Amino acid sequence: MDVVMGDAEVERMQREAKAWPLEQLELLRKVLQNVVENPKEPKFRKLKTGNARIAALLALPAARSGLEALGWQATEEALELPERAELAPFAAVLEATKPQPLGELVPLTVLRGALKSKLELPCNLPFSGLAAALEQSDALGRIPRARQRLLVGVPPKPLSELWPNYQAMTIEELNLKAFKLEDTWEEMVADLRALRASFGALLGVLSCKRTLQDNYGFLLDSAKALLQAKAKQMDATELQNARKCFAVLWPPGAAETRQARLEHCAACTPLSAPQKAEDGSVIQFPLRVERAELFDSAISQIASASAEELRRPLQVTFANEAAEDAGGPRREFFNDFGRACAEQTEVWQLTAAGSLLPAECASSLRGCGRVCGLALCQAENAAQEQRVRENATLQELLAAVTEGEEGAAVVQQKLLLGAPLARPFLRCVQADAPETLEDLQAELNAEQHESAPDFRGAKAFLSTSLRDMGLEGQLTFSRQVGGRTVDLTPGGRDIVVTEETKLSWLRAVLKSELVDSLQEAAESFRLGVLETCGAAYLALLSAAELQEEWSGLALIKDEDLKLWRERAAINPARKAQADWFFEILAEEPSNGRPKVLKFTTGSDRWPSDPKTFAFYVEPMDGGDEVLPRAMTCGNMLQLPNYSSKEQLRSQLAKACELGLSMQLV
Template sequence: MADVVMADAYSERLLLDAKAWPLESLQLFRKVLQNVLDNPHDAKFRKLKLSNARINALLSESGAQEAFRALGWISTGDALELPATASLDMTTAVLQGTELPPPGDPIALTVLRGALKSKLELPCNTLFSGLAAAIEQSEPLGRIPRKRQRLLIGVPPKPLQESFPHFASMTIAELGLKAFKLEDTWEEMVADLRAVRASFASLASVLACKKTLQDNFEFLLDSAKSLLKARAMAMDASELRDARSVFKVLWPPGDSNTRDARLAHCATCTPLAALAKDEDGSAIQFPLRVERTNLFKSALEQICEASVADLRKSLQVTFAGEAAEDAGGPRREFFNDFGRACVDEEVWQRTAAGSLVPSPFSAAADVFRGCGRIFGLALCQAENAAQEQRVRENATLQELLAAVTQDDDNQEQQLQKLLLGATLSRPFLRCVQADFPESVEELQAELNAEQSESAPDFRGSSTFLTSQLKDIGLEGQLTFSREVQGNTVDLTVGGRAIVVTDATKLDWLRAVLRHELVEAVQEPAASFRQGVSEAAGTAYLALLSADELQKEWSGLAHVSDDALKVWQKQAIVNPARAQQAAWFFEILWAEHARDARSSVLKFTTGSDRWPVDSKTFIFYIEPMDGGDDLLPRAMTCGNMLQLPLYTSKEHLQNQLLKACDMGLSMQLV
């Protein structure tokens, strides 16, 4: 019975959406469904090629993709396919519910636009979309695209939807109206965008009009960027979703061609607090004193108690019992080690792929909010503390970065990002971004992103979608519930007693994956999002894909051969240690030392993560006094390795690896 209720809910929503589509789209949709019912065993009618222009146009209609998914269609890359095992009951119900009525007698309608008055005559059973099409074709009314039309009724005039919430799926006879006032929403939107008072929701509605988008793309993108800058520090989850929907059209997350530009705009949207100064003129900072042996808790205690204003000051990290001042190295080391410390905390657990996700039933909202604050600080804190007082009050992060990447001689300096020593799982990040995966295809992709290659989850396979349960040994084995740490969680009322069948397996798959990947982590994700927003705003969450955000926070876990080439190419070597520097890189290139690359990187820079963008990574090799009996030293603030005058590669390797194991860089800046 639960499945029937679920199907009825889908059907109702689907019918409302479909009746609101242009007539040509509704007719094509019905034709596709009728073909399947008329030819239930013919595979060609169960496959829709996405390269087909008409199918693409249909799928661009509001709710169309969700409608096909609700009916059991799945994405196979270049097509939509309906598995042979899918039930056709809902398809039959939807086809019946969208049956077009006979035209009926004509109705005369009056449409007013300003001082203009136009008469339209349409059959009484014309769906509202037919009225919108007639207005779009009317020369006297200005041929306003249907996506930009706003109709008002009554005196004083008010939007049609206030009186008829489902007007878009009704006929003009059902509306029972004879006169409408017409407005072009674009005219109002232009004024609102120029004044930066529009909302992302209203902007998204404008983008639905392809002609408006095509004719005004640059203006719309610039306006969306300005709106994000104005709103980035005060966006809730709903507005974040609207912002992501806007930028998905205008500036798509995940596009490698625009990644640098999007990151630069994130920086402009992340304001620093006014750099208040003491009586002696020095900048007031936010000091964070942490204990190495209790790093996670000692950091969170201070971060959770800090005010939002403190979070936007210059962060200065010191380790208890150590004299090193934070000129970049301790800060880099802190963020790296905090990520590694999360792995050992009960509130976090690892996925099969090794990423972090909140533990089931974790109610530690303050902890996740604090973790979000620290992850947010990693995005917006600069490297060179000594340069920060040069920046004007209320400077943006972009202005700060421009200041700290130039030294006194106006020479470019390194800018190494602050990377956390553990990766957050991709589905959790999508929840943090309020970009919840909904379809079976999306949910399977997120599940597979966190699986071990050697032990894939059957729920993420295409075989499960296209095969009968008995053929894969699962007939009678699944119920609408899941086990979580010894507890049975029902996915619907009485779910543990409802056995999954071939007809309901897609409903089960969506329900079980959505519970595991979304619902179980939604509260921790909301707390984490709040923490990120308090420290860095929401621009990074709006403009980056989950993959990009994952790497922006944690870089790469291993130093690949390509990364090592960059490391070697961008190393600045003192001629006095040219031979030792050559040996150093020979050691890192050796197969037996491949796993030691990250340790050496940690020893010399404070972080064992390699940045995705390493263009500004610079590494220094300088001399120090002494010979084979001394260990090398590192100055992590400057990515500097100081080498004694070793007489052989073997001596250098032994002393270098010994220093890495002892972690001597912890005592240096």
């Protein structure tokens, strides 16, 4: 039982390898052969993942997981094989993948359009060999193998329909004598232009390097248009394929394209067509929440609303409070909702890093997804009527909201949740669950407190023996969930982890904890997001970027405070007091500044991209005995004529503690 899990991955690699391009199979064999023939040579035990050929090999189905099952361990830049690794399985893989002597030649008739061509190939040639022969045929147009589609029979049907496992079969096993050859690129161009293509089909085309290189601009523009057309309705499989396509064309996480990707997210985010009431006002989606029951009161209304209602301009009011929503109450609602989630222990739990992770028996996740979707799609001042066309997108609304009354600048501060969503959960929501051991460890570490890291995420765990770590005989193929034992494999609680199965256990336990246990909650949450803002943010952003779009930053660092000061428009009558104000903030620790941000803007989260942030300092009547006031809708702080910095410090602390911004608009 110790090696069952590893054996399964090795056997899967052997099966899948039959469908790999011959040159990739030969590379795998060379890697293994070098180790077998030179077991003491360190250079053959290290595969640099930055090497183009190695990266292409590891990208093939079951290649990486198979190599890891053979003992290769992930580091930052390579896969490395420890000296203690058992080499007997290497010989078994080499034997199973050994090329067979060429068999008898068989004639093949190939039809491409009106063209008929002849080929003679060995009967035991695998399908990958046939694909290579077609790719090299001048008579057939040298169609890259990634674009080849073979049809057989009358009427012609794709080979994949008759033989789902055709890529792992030989010409003889397929009983091929004549077939029709098509170039999927020709069909794809027409489908892309008509916006009827799927991201799954586009992904197949992108695997062809020549096609990608020759048509990159067209492919990127087409993928963006396809996302805009499909953003409102996209299942998990199509979302996963969309992410894979954009990983090639417009990679999530790239800093230089982040703004462009965010702008396209806005272009893909649908808004309801403006509807007028009898009095001529725009029909809004009114959300009236109770402060004491903020989570339940919000979820009950948002979960029962239609998707069309949710896309109307949002108007937030707090029960028994007179403040009108021109931005501030809206920011405050989303900020407080994030913190309220942390108190709903039957729905959410907090990770060691303070992020929100669904509880085991989570409920209300679809409603929470809707709230988070609203945070992305409800632009600042969306509650006020904007003159844009019907069926406008969020991008067009943002473009329209460029100035307020009499040309005054309008604050475009984002709507940020008061607590971040855990990164492993976001990966599952994006249908981008981590798979490799390296990836799983990274997601585990992302949610650990820096002062108490989880031993399972440490690199040392990969290279240090269980005995040296004091874990020998202490681990089984199971994990504890809510006071009960969950087996990672049948009977896992009785299977002790050994040195040989340590990596298999680590992959299994992290996958169970960070992927399998979250999938149901992620599907429900994703549905809520799609109903409000569509799939673009899920497809175009990395999990880290999406986390920041939803919750911004918890700390206001010195460089952020400097920007805050630069963006402040200060009335000359309160220049001295404004200077004291920013000096006080500079003297505060970075984790003490958010409470002042909350008092003055309605949100204690600093935006990850603050270029639209604005701030105002204006005078108010009174002196040392008066507390400052805030107008959160306009990010405005009103200061009395304080006589000293210490008096300002004292009164500001009282105002933040009392939360007087609640009384103002």
